[in-house]
Amino acid sequence: MSITLDQRMAQTGTRFLIFPQPRYLPFFEEPEVVYVSVPPQEIQPGPADDRMYVVDAVNKQPYSFFSQPPYRGPANPPIMPGPDGHFDHLDVNNREFSCATMYATVRRVLDIWEDYFGRRIEWHFRLNYQRLELIPLITWDNAQSGYGFLEFGYGRTPAGGIDRTRPYCQNFDVLAHELGHSIIFAEVGTPNINANTDEYGGFHESAGDLVAMISSLHFNKLVERLLENTKGNLFTTNELNRIGELSENRQIRELFNYEKMSTVSQEPHELSLPLTGAIFDVFVEVFQRELVQAGLISEELARRSFHAPDENEDDDAIQAEFTTAYSGKEEQFKDALFRARDYLGAVLAEAWNQLSANNLTYARVGLQLMNSDVTISGGEYQNVIRDCFAWREISLPANSVAFQIRRLDDCGLMSYH
Ligand SMILES: [Zn+2]
Structure with a gap:
């Protein structure tokens, strides 16, 4: 995204906080304010917009071949904006922050790449789902992206097991990488069964x-x-x-x-x-x-x-x-x-x-x-x-x-x- 477009977004977009790199790394302990393109009056509680929505699922098992979006099980209430319509008021140590920052990261990366494409990037799953489902914190030492969803757990401790201090949904690079797969599915597409190559996998x-x-x-x-x-x-x-x-x-x-x-x-x-x-x-x-x-x-x-x-x-x-x-x-x-x-x-x-x-x-x-x-x-x-x-x-x-x-x-x- 060009610098001038970024500056314009700061006039009309909605404010969030994102850690550019994991906060446990030196120098990156503080989050940075970023703007997403959706204006405060259009952003919905969740946060959500016309392209994606967050569901803070509770006690959810990871999606598998047998279970797909939308998630309809128990969930925490959607995150509300502050009185000014922005989301940078949340305490970075609370669960609400994880929900908001996951939305902001995916939305920001989509904004950046739609600018490079010079147009909207349509979801490859749009035949079945209108919007991308984002699930920030499930009890799992892994993360996955699939048809119509991104669902994230936690990092692993060196001894194995869930490290709750390292939720993947706060890792900008990991989320951006996963959205990168969605962009390739949307723009390059998927090969026919007999036309798949190892290099297609490496390219992804x-x-x-x-x-x-x-x-x-x-x-x-x-x-x-x-x-x-x-x-x-x-x-x-x-x-x-x-x-x-x-x-x-x-x-x-x-x-x-x-x-x-x-x-x-x-x-x-x-x-x-x-x-x-x-x-x-x-x-x-x-x-x-x-x-x-x-x-x-x-x-x-x-x-x-x-x-x-x-x-x-x-x-x-x-x-x-x-x-x-x-x-x-x-x-x-x-x-x-x-x-x-x-x-x-x-x-x-x-x-x-x-x-x-x-x-x-x-x-x-x-x-x-x-x-x-x-x-x-x-x-x-x-x-x-x-x-x-x-x-x-x-x-x-x-x-x-x-x-x-x-x-x-x-x-x-x-x-x-
Ligand atoms: Zn990958």
């Missing part, structure tokens, strides 16, 4: 992580801390790399990774890593291009800081140059980061709009990103996308007919005299 997981990353880059505090820690050198391990942060050194997946197609299995989460890594690299390259164009770093520094392992013997020197460049230019670095974020959001939305789920391969994703880059930037990043996908060994399959060489006699065009 990758898209969930990218939706979470791009959405989290809309938190001012997260962006400032990211830049403060890295001084703009994003090809380093930092908080942006981690999705579904569980503790300071434990996270569900890493966006920044060194995996290639030859180093991962076909298991969807593992298989997602080369694709996510390639697209993350594109993002950082675009950010660096923005920095170079704004005169904030040299072309030479951008080139030297490409992330491949063992190719940089002068990591410390690179970091020192970024630190010097960043000092006193914090706002300009932030603007460049927002431009790179919005490029990536727009190019992904355009690509997902065009991609077909049938026989999906990473090579097709790469080709489509190149097409979409022409639409979004006039083709400025063709070489960047090509290089980043090549580094991950994403290419057409070796037996593709595209690799066949045709000679003139194969084409019946040979001249014999």
Whole structure:
């Protein structure tokens, strides 16, 4: 979502509190105020609106093949807004806050992505359900998303068992990732039975992580801390790399990774890593291009800081140059980061709009990103996308007919005299 649209929403939208990262992590103990697009006069108790509603179910078993929405069992009363129509008055230690923040997170991520798509994203389950059902706190050490619902429990303690201090519904990355699956179902669709691929599964997981990353880059505090820690050198391990942060050194997946197609299995989460890594690299390259164009770093520094392992013997020197460049230019670095974020959001939305789920391969994703880059930037990043996908060994399959060489006699065009 563009900065100007975000500012406009602050005039008309409804206020909520969200923790950008889990509150048990240092620096993120305080929530941030965010606005969702629905104005106070249209938001209903729950909270609820025309796209989604919260039900604070009590003693509910997780949905299964045999039980589906809508939930009709016992539930706590819907959460009411404060006297001004906003929801930022709730005590963050109360159950009511969990209900409100789950709604706000899903609504905010939907707002962000509808802006990148430039239109409404229709639910893929709309044939059966009008609205998405959100269930924030069931007694379960897990969370799940399914046809028409998101239902969340709690994290696990190291010894196993439910950790009630860590409700998943307060984990922005986890919720955004799950909504990312819904966006892919809605926009790319599902493959026919005989046209499903392992890479479709990996692509889904990758898209969930990218939706979470791009959405989290809309938190001012997260962006400032990211830049403060890295001084703009994003090809380093930092908080942006981690999705579904569980503790300071434990996270569900890493966006920044060194995996290639030859180093991962076909298991969807593992298989997602080369694709996510390639697209993350594109993002950082675009950010660096923005920095170079704004005169904030040299072309030479951008080139030297490409992330491949063992190719940089002068990591410390690179970091020192970024630190010097960043000092006193914090706002300009932030603007460049927002431009790179919005490029990536727009190019992904355009690509997902065009991609077909049938026989999906990473090579097709790469080709489509190149097409979409022409639409979004006039083709400025063709070489960047090509290089980043090549580094991950994403290419057409070796037996593709595209690799066949045709000679003139194969084409019946040979001249014999
Ligand atoms: Zn997933």
